[in-house]
Amino acid sequence: MKIDKDVITRVAVLARIDLTDDEKMEFSEQLSGIIGYVEKINELDTEKIIPSDHIGGVKNVLRNDTVGSTIGEGVLERMAPEFENGHIVVPRIIEGS
Amino acid sequence: MPEQNILNYSLSELSDMLENKGISAVEISSAYLGMFRNHGGKINCYITVNEDMVIADARKSDERRSAGNALSRYDGIPIAVKDNICTQGVRTTCASRILENFIPPYDATSYAKLKAAGFILFGKTNMDEFAMGSSTENSYFGVVKNPYNTGKVPGGSSGGSAAAVSARMAPAALGSDTGGSIRQPAAFCGVTGIKPTYGRVSRYGLVAFASSLDQIGSFGKNVADAALLLSAVSGYDEKDSTSVDREIDFAPEHITGDIKGMKIGIPDEYFIGCSGEITAKIGEKVELLRKGGADIRKISLKYIDYAVPVYYLIATAEASSNLARYDGVRYGYRSPGVSGIDTLYNRTRSEGFGKEVKRRIILGTFSLSSGYYDAYYLKALKGRTLIIEDFVNAFREVDAIITPTTTATAFGIGEMSGNPLQMYMSDILTISANLAGIPGISVPIGLDSSGMPMGLQIMGNHFNERAILNVGSAVEKICDPVKPEM
Numbered sequence: 001m002k003i004d005k006d007v008i009t010r011v012a013v014l015a016r017i018d019l020t021d022d023e024k025m026e027f028s029e030q031l032s033g034i035i036g037y038v039e040k041i042n043e044l045d046t047e048k049i050i051p052s053d054h055i056g057g058v059k060n061v062l063r064n065d066t067v068g069s070t071i072g073e074g075v076l077e078r079m080a081p082e083f084e085n086g087h088i089v090v091p092r093i094i095e096g097s
Numbered sequence: 098m099p100e101q102n103i104l105n106y107s108l109s110e111l112s113d114m115l116e117n118k119g120i121s122a123v124e125i126s127s128a129y130l131g132m133f134r135n136h137g138g139k140i141n142c143y144i145t146v147n148e149d150m151v152i153a154d155a156r157k158s159d160e161r162r163s164a165g166n167a168l169s170r171y172d173g174i175p176i177a178v179k180d181n182i183c184t185q186g187v188r189t190t191c192a193s194r195i196l197e198n199f200i201p202p203y204d205a206t207s208y209a210k211l212k213a214a215g216f217i218l219f220g221k222t223n224m225d226e227f228a229m230g231s232s233t234e235n236s237y238f239g240v241v242k243n244p245y246n247t248g249k250v251p252g253g254s255s256g257g258s259a260a261a262v263s264a265r266m267a268p269a270a271l272g273s274d275t276g277g278s279i280r281q282p283a284a285f286c287g288v289t290g291i292k293p294t295y296g297r298v299s300r301y302g303l304v305a306f307a308s309s310l311d312q313i314g315s316f317g318k319n320v321a322d323a324a325l326l327l328s329a330v331s332g333y334d335e336k337d338s339t340s341v342d343r344e345i346d347f348a349p350e351h352i353t354g355d356i357k358g359m360k361i362g363i364p365d366e367y368f369i370g371c372s373g374e375i376t377a378k379i380g381e382k383v384e385l386l387r388k389g390g391a392d393i394r395k396i397s398l399k400y401i402d403y404a405v406p407v408y409y410l411i412a413t414a415e416a417s418s419n420l421a422r423y424d425g426v427r428y429g430y431r432s433p434g435v436s437g438i439d440t441l442y443n444r445t446r447s448e449g450f451g452k453e454v455k456r457r458i459i460l461g462t463f464s465l466s467s468g469y470y471d472a473y474y475l476k477a478l479k480g481r482t483l484i485i486e487d488f489v490n491a492f493r494e495v496d497a498i499i500t501p502t503t504t505a506t507a508f509g510i511g512e513m514s515g516n517p518l519q520m521y522m523s524d525i526l527t528i529s530a531n532l533a534g535i536p537g538i539s540v541p542i543g544l545d546s547s548g549m550p551m552g553l554q555i556m557g558n559h560f561n562e563r564a565i566l567n568v569g570s571a572v573e574k575i576c577d578p579v580k581p582e583m
């Protein structure tokens with residue numbers, strides 16, 4: 001399948017990545033090559049095959065609900081790009097005063 | 098104690114020297130810091146080395162030992178840690194601009210285990226950004242050079258860890274392996290590297306790339322060192338829901354190199370397209386193993402041609418989901434001066450991620466998106482089942498499988514950077530072990546005619562690290578040790 005510039009543009013929106021026109025052209029060409037190659041999997045007869053999203057043996061793991069220490073506000077403040085009065089600051093997301 | 102000798106000691110020799118008071122932890126770390134000062138800039142294998150902290154930690158270790166309070170017999174030995182493994186208070190960048198100044202508030206379990214045994218954090222090693230790459234050229238902190246030839250790549254993505262051990266800038270190192278990221282650079286840099294069974298080492302605190310494939314493993318100058326370091330970080334961890342509680346039966350004292358009667362499979366498919374020199378060298382070693390009593394058998398792993406397609410669909414899909422967390426809100430890089438939350442997300446990610454990371458996020462988002470999911474992602478998951486079954490069948494017949502680690506020795510810097518597909522193909526022999534969750538090790542078997550190291554890969558059944566380490570040890574005994582001229 002050819003991954004044209006429109007597909008790249010649409011996928012980039014989903015991935016929340018801005019791409020320049022040059023990057024879109026480059027990715028379109030490279031991803032078309034990669035997808036063309038990975039389509040080799042269509043040769044596999046998988047009609048009766050169960051998909052493996054893991055190697056198996058994975059089960060829910062529960063832990064006791066005990067009180068423990070957590071990451072302190074000071075640490076969060078040092079990690080956050082912008083921090084004020086105990087809150088991480090982000091651009092306004094609701095219009096109004 | 099001449100510094101040169103310290104640099105060549107194995108972990109158990111360093112431990113013996115420390116325990117018998119012949120040498121101090123400060124002397125050991127100073128010797129490695131000396132190498133780092135002389136060659137660190139040239140090889141670029143580290144992103145962060147805090148010399149004052151290393152010496153201070155070494156001094157504390159010496160004080161503990163003098164007071165009879167050594168945390169273990171390895172207390173005071175410095176270890177390099179790949180920069181995608183969280184170290185509390187020491188920045189962990191994943192070689193990405195987006196985490197350039199990220200200082201983790203907690204330790205990864207693997208590193209916490211090392212710390213509890215008194216190992217010293219020597220530095221954080223350079224890597225491909227978010228472990229996405231096979232050459233360590235995709236780092237925000239610059240390309241890593243191969244210690245055997247600085248015009249060549251060290252392999253990747255754990256290229257910094259492999260180069261550091263190879264160039265004697267650390268006695269041993271932790272890395273991570275999602276599709277060969279320990280074994281391929283180990284082969285390119287002439288060191289031993291092991292990826293354990295999925296679930297053997299906790300992934301808590303390992304920055305996620307492809308969660309169903311990622312595993313932490315070790316690099317050593319020899320098989321015993323790799324085994325020792327791996328056994329030190331292995332074990333059940335309730336903080337990782339995929340962690341498995343199994344006996345750790347592969348500490349160096351269990352690794353004898355005895356392969357008498359052991360059934361070893363050789364799959365022809367893994368030699369297709371392989372360099373003549375590597376094929377010949379492996380043939381020679383296999384013949385010696387046969388003479389040593391191993392039962393060598395031809396086997397078939399017929400799905401190898403589908404491993405790269407299956408892997409790149411699954412790994413990029415998981416990556417696109419895992420890397421959604423980097424949005425500029427809570428930690429890491431934030432694009433400055435933007436208004437509007439969508440612009441904040443998009444600009445932060447566009448400016449924070451490098452090209453290969455973007456390429457893989459786009460590929461993964463594509464294969465998970467509506468209309469393509471069944472044809473690509475779901476089909477790949479079914480392909481993965483076939484690859485797993487291929488190995489299940491093989492291990493009904495044999496105890497271990499020997500293949501080359503790579504089809505060729507290290508390639509030139511820049512040689513493949515314009516061709517991502519060609520780069521992806523360089524993982525063809527290592528990827529299947531991750532898809533099947535089985536352990537694999539690469540052991541150096543000598544240099545090719547251009548003076549570059551060649552690696553032999555041994556794969557084993559789930560939780561049979563002991564078997565592959567034993568074969569690795571047997572191979573090591575019939576090979577001349579290799580070491581770069583520094």
